[in-house]
Amino acid sequence: MAWQAVDRIHPVIDKDAPQILSDAVREKIRSFFPRYETKRAALLPALHVVQDALGHVNHQAMKEIAEVLEIPPSDVLDTMSFYTHFWDHAKGEKVVVVCRSLSCQLMGSDAVLQAAREELKIEEHGTTPDGKYSLVTEECLAACDHAPCVLVNEKMHKRVKPDQISKLLKDAKNDEITFPRSSLFDKPAKKATADPADLPRTSDVREMKES
Numbered sequence: 001m002a003w004q005a006v007d008r009i010h011p012v013i014d015k016d017a018p019q020i021l022s023d024a025v026r027e028k029i030r031s032f033f034p035r036y037e038t039k040r041a042a043l044l045p046a047l048h049v050v051q052d053a054l055g056h057v058n059h060q061a062m063k064e065i066a067e068v069l070e071i072p073p074s075d076v077l078d079t080m081s082f083y084t085h086f087w088d089h090a091k092g093e094k095v096v097v098v099c100r101s102l103s104c105q106l107m108g109s110d111a112v113l114q115a116a117r118e119e120l121k122i123e124e125h126g127t128t129p130d131g132k133y134s135l136v137t138e139e140c141l142a143a144c145d146h147a148p149c150v151l152v153n154e155k156m157h158k159r160v161k162p163d164q165i166s167k168l169l170k171d172a173k174n175d176e177i178t179f180p181r182s183s184l185f186d187k188p189a190k191k192a193t194a195d196p197a198d199l200p201r202t203s204d205v206r207e208m209k210e211s
């Protein structure tokens with residue numbers, strides 16, 4: 001493994017950068033406060049709301065989340081970096097996830113991943129130049145009996161064969177789901193925006209209410 005130099009002298013955030021979280025997003029985060037004993041406890045819903053609004057959660061957004069929750073920015077980074085669901089940089093409109101765990105590997109997920117690489121002409125963790133697709137691998141997607149599996153945003157594709165990848169990725173509806181689901185996990189924003197009102201569908205995290 002090669003050593004990687006990290007610049008800890010220069011701040012990663014411009015101190016004069018304009019506010020990135022809209023008032024509506026901040027208000028949405030504050031709306032969680034009555035549900036928890038501490039503001040810190042609203043961190044995960046806050047990350048979901050911000051990622052849904054902006055498409056990702058960059059350092060500036062982390063800093064502003066920390067301000068709203070009155071916690072250190074490093075705590076936001078700590079939590080966020082634990083979950084692969086959260087992105088700190090722009091991602092494609094559709095995130096293609098190829099399962100890399102045992103059942104899928106045994107059933108040919110390596111060939112499926114290779115076919116996706118060739119079709120999209122990007123490597124793992126890459127995003128196509130038109131911003132339409134990002135390609136990643138994940139551990140078990142919880143559908144081992146249908147291996148190998150590919151997730152496109154929240155839509156699961158089962159028993160995928162390498163020669164099906166091209167058709168699958170060209171299908172404009174490959175991320176549509178046909179069953180009722182949480183609005184919290186709606187499709188990523190088609191364009192970066194700080195105002196959730198601009199999005200085709202917005203999160204309301206109703207399902208996170210305590211019953």
Ligand code: FES
Pocket residue numbers: 099100101102103104105139140141142143144145147148149
């Ligand atoms: S190993 Fe791929 S879905 Fe479980």
